Amino acid sequence: MKFLLFCGAGNSLSGFEIQTRFSDSTEFKNNVYILTFKSEDEAKKAVSQLGSAIKMAVLLDGVTCTPKSIAKQITHKNFSTTTVSAGKERLDSREIKDLLAKGRFLDAQDSYGLSPIIIAKHKVDEFFLDFDTNQVWQTIWVHDFKHWIKKDRFMPFVNAKAGMLPPKIARSMINLAPSDSWGNGKVLVDPFCGSGRVVIEGLELGFNSYGTDVSASQSQEASENLAHMGYSKQLIECLDSTHLSKKFKNKVDLIVTEPFMGKTNLRPDKIQYLVPGLKKLYLGCLKDWLSCLKSKGVVVMVFPVFNDGKKDYKTSDIIDDKLKLSYNQLNQGILYSRPDAYVRREIIVLQKIN
Numbered sequence: 001m002k003f004l005l006f007c008g009a010g011n012s013l014s015g016f017e018i019q020t021r022f023s024d025s026t027e028f029k030n031n032v033y034i035l036t037f038k039s040e041d042e043a044k045k046a047v048s049q050l051g052s053a054i055k056m057a058v059l060l061d062g063v064t065c066t067p068k069s070i071a072k073q074i075t076h077k078n079f080s081t082t083t084v085s086a087g088k089e090r091l092d093s094r095e096i097k098d099l100l101a102k103g104r105f106l107d108a109q110d111s112y113g114l115s116p117i118i119i120a121k122h123k124v125d126e127f128f129l130d131f132d133t134n135q136v137w138q139t140i141w142v143h144d145f146k147h148w149i150k151k152d153r154f155m156p157f158v159n160a161k162a163g164m165l166p167p168k169i170a171r172s173m174i175n176l177a178p179s180d181s182w183g184n185g186k187v188l189v190d191p192f193c194g195s196g197r198v199v200i201e202g203l204e205l206g207f208n209s210y211g212t213d214v215s216a217s218q219s220q221e222a223s224e225n226l227a228h229m230g231y232s233k234q235l236i237e238c239l240d241s242t243h244l245s246k247k248f249k250n251k252v253d254l255i256v257t258e259p260f261m262g263k264t265n266l267r268p269d270k271i272q273y274l275v276p277g278l279k280k281l282y283l284g285c286l287k288d289w290l291s292c293l294k295s296k297g298v299v300v301m302v303f304p305v306f307n308d309g310k311k312d313y314k315t316s317d318i319i320d321d322k323l324k325l326s327y328n329q330l331n332q333g334i335l336y337s338r339p340d341a342y343v344r345r346e347i348i349v350l351q352k353i354n
């Protein structure tokens with residue numbers, strides 16, 4: 001069965017996430033991918049694990065882009081049709097309504113259709129029409145937006161100024177790991193765990209997931225956040241990230257982390273002094289983590305790129321020829337940033353060589 005997966009817009013992370021988890025996927029258009037699964041249940045289970053997935057539609061067998069064919073599929077009062085082919089062809093919603101006992105048409109703002117909140121709240125039968133191939137797709141799944149909002153905004157300790165990762169980004173980062181270090185029962189650690197967001201996403205995916213942080217108060221807050229989600233506080237420990245091997249020697253399949261990147265309200269003229277210290281810290285970590293990781297273990301890490309108004313300061317250039325004797329770099333940096341941010345985030349995947 002074929003499925004259209006709609007992903008969150010705004011960065012290239014979703015494309016890398018989909019490609020890593022589903023290597024046979026193809027891009028339908030920007031932020032929309034075609035995936036193949038054996039059943040709807042298998043498809044829903046698989047895409048629920050993604051951070052970037054927003055909603056998914058299934059290709060309807062034998063349904064064509066005509067009012068009569070689509071009207072037969074409508075079981076709820078509300079329906080919506082959106083053209084996904086390049087041309088200007090549209091279906092007249094009145095023609096569909098005339099074929100229904102009762103029907104209310106909801107107009108989508110753009111070619112991505114309605115938002116998951118509208119679809120779930122108003123129980124909408126949503127269709128995507130491809131006039132080029134005369135195929136029709138129907139939305140069958142939307143992401144659990146209530147759960148994502150809870151994790152983003154309603155944890156005991158939420159501090160936007162501390163540079164927390166949005167939970168969906170944390171989830172997508174975990175999904176950048178290749179299959180042999182990913183999944184149920186694998187050991188995942190975030191050595192700069194902050195509020196514990198990566199740890200929580202790891203637990204939800206079935207990893208044995210742990211967090212450490214050098215700050216005692218931050219560790220305490222992460223523990224409280226974990227407890228709020230029903231997980232053990234013991235999964236968090238206060239520890240310096242360059243000494244992770246004291247606790248996790250040869251045990252770790254996957255390290256996923258957004259490290260310390262300096263104070264959030266840093267003055268631009270201070271950037272040039274901050275960057276060498278950060279590079280030293282990251283290098284110390286990557287060396288220590290070699291004795292934490294199992295053979296072929298993986299690190300998915302944010303490397304900040306600062307801009308002081310004059311030039312870019314990259315931190316990923318610590319991955320030089322010497323470090324490449326120990327780690328294979330699996331991707332070029334995936335850039336992710338919030339609009340107007342003075343620091344952009346380059347996400348790099350490294351695999352321990354043996």
Ligand SMILES: C[S@@+](CC[C@H](N)C(=O)[O-])C[C@H]1O[C@@H](n2cnc3c(N)ncnc32)[C@H](O)[C@@H]1O
Pocket residue numbers: 162163164165166191192193194195196197198212213214215218239240241242257258259260261281
């Ligand atoms: C950018 S925040 C991480 C935020 C986290 N990704 C989240 O979503 O909440 C960086 C964290 O690194 C911690 N930190 C700074 N230096 C550290 C070190 N040497 N070892 C371990 N943690 C450190 C800070 O206490 C802070 O909580």
